[in-house]
Amino acid sequence: MTTLSLPDARALVAAALTTCGYSATDVETIADHLLDCELRGLSFGGLARALSIAERRRATETPPQPIRIVAQTPVSATVDGGDQVGYLVGMHALELAVAKAHAQGVAVVGARNTWYTGMFSYYLEKAAAAGLAGMIAGSGPAVVAPHGGTEGRFGTNPIAFGFPATPAPVIWDIGTSTVMYGEAKLKARLGEKLASGHAYDAAGAPTLDPAAALEGAFGVWGGHKGSGLALVVQLLGMMSGAAADPSGVADCGFFIVLFDPGVLTDAGDYRRRVAAFAESVRATRPVEGGSPVRVPFDRSVNCRDETLRRGTIDVPEAVVTALRREAAGV
Structure with a gap:
C-alpha cells in the first residue's frame, strides 16, 4: 500500500482525469465524489475508479455529447447524459431535482445514456443538507443473475433512501448484487x-x-427477496428511457425522487424526530457479546471523520502507479 496525503490523492486523480480530457470544472466534480469514497473506506469506488473512467474514455470512439434535458414539467425532467460519465450526469440530475422539489414540494428526474454514477448516498447527503428526503435507483448492464440463475439479467442496481436530520442524515444505500x-x-x-x-x-x-465473473455474472443479494428488489430497481432505472440490457458499460439509468417534508408536516420538527428515532435505534440493547447497534450511514460518517483527522489514505501501490502513468499520458 502507498500512503497519500489527502491533497496529494486529489491532485493525482485530478492529473489523471485532466490528461484523459476532462475540464477543470468536471475534474473537481468527479474527484470530489471519488475522494469521498476513499474517505469513507470504499476504495473500490475511489481512486481506482479514475482508472476505469480513463479506460472507458479510450475505448469509446464517439466523443461524449453535452448533457441535455429532453423533456420536463414543473415537477419532472428527463435527462440525456450524452454518454458523459455518471458523476457529472448524476449531479446535473440532482441539481434539477433539488430546484424542482424546493419549488413544487416534490420532484422526479430520470437520466439515461450515462455510466459510473457512483455512490447514491453521495447525492442524497447533499439533498438532505438541502432539507429534502428522497430515493435514488439505478439500472445498468446485465451483470447480475436473478435468484436461481447463472446468467446476467440485472445491473448491480443500487438503491438508496435519504432523510434529513441533525447532525447527520439517515441514509440507506445498498447494491442488489453480492459484489x-x-x-x-x-x-x-x-x-x-x-x-x-x-x-x-x-x-x-x-x-x-x-x-471470469466480469465475463459471466455476479450473484444477487438477499435470495428471492433481493432478486425481486433488483428487478424493481432495474424497472425504475429504465423509466428514464435507459435500455433493459445495454451493451458494455453504457446507458445506465438514474432515477431520483425528492420530497420536501414541509409539504406534509413541520420540516424542522421532522428533522428532529428523525434524529431522535435514529438515536432510539442506536440505543437498542445489543445481542449478548455484540457490538452497539448502528444506523445506516453511521459507519460512513465515522470513517470519514477519522480519515479527515488522520489526513491520509492508503491506496494499493498498483493503483497509484497506474494513476501516475495515466497522469503522464503513458
Whole structure:
C-alpha cells in the first residue's frame, strides 16, 4: 500500500482525469465524489475508479455529447447524459431535482445514456443538507443473475433512501448484487479473489476469479427477496428511457425522487424526530457479546471523520502507479 496525503490523492486523480480530457470544472466534480469514497473506506469506488473512467474514455470512439434535458414539467425532467460519465450526469440530475422539489414540494428526474454514477448516498447527503428526503435507483448492464440463475439479467442496481436530520442524515444505500462491479474490477486489477458463492463464469460455473465473473455474472443479494428488489430497481432505472440490457458499460439509468417534508408536516420538527428515532435505534440493547447497534450511514460518517483527522489514505501501490502513468499520458 502507498500512503497519500489527502491533497496529494486529489491532485493525482485530478492529473489523471485532466490528461484523459476532462475540464477543470468536471475534474473537481468527479474527484470530489471519488475522494469521498476513499474517505469513507470504499476504495473500490475511489481512486481506482479514475482508472476505469480513463479506460472507458479510450475505448469509446464517439466523443461524449453535452448533457441535455429532453423533456420536463414543473415537477419532472428527463435527462440525456450524452454518454458523459455518471458523476457529472448524476449531479446535473440532482441539481434539477433539488430546484424542482424546493419549488413544487416534490420532484422526479430520470437520466439515461450515462455510466459510473457512483455512490447514491453521495447525492442524497447533499439533498438532505438541502432539507429534502428522497430515493435514488439505478439500472445498468446485465451483470447480475436473478435468484436461481447463472446468467446476467440485472445491473448491480443500487438503491438508496435519504432523510434529513441533525447532525447527520439517515441514509440507506445498498447494491442488489453480492459484489459490486467496482469491487470486481479492483480485485481483478490487484490479482485478488472474490468470496465464495458470489459469482459465476460465462459457462455458469461458480468462480472466485473476478475477471471470469466480469465475463459471466455476479450473484444477487438477499435470495428471492433481493432478486425481486433488483428487478424493481432495474424497472425504475429504465423509466428514464435507459435500455433493459445495454451493451458494455453504457446507458445506465438514474432515477431520483425528492420530497420536501414541509409539504406534509413541520420540516424542522421532522428533522428532529428523525434524529431522535435514529438515536432510539442506536440505543437498542445489543445481542449478548455484540457490538452497539448502528444506523445506516453511521459507519460512513465515522470513517470519514477519522480519515479527515488522520489526513491520509492508503491506496494499493498498483493503483497509484497506474494513476501516475495515466497522469503522464503513458
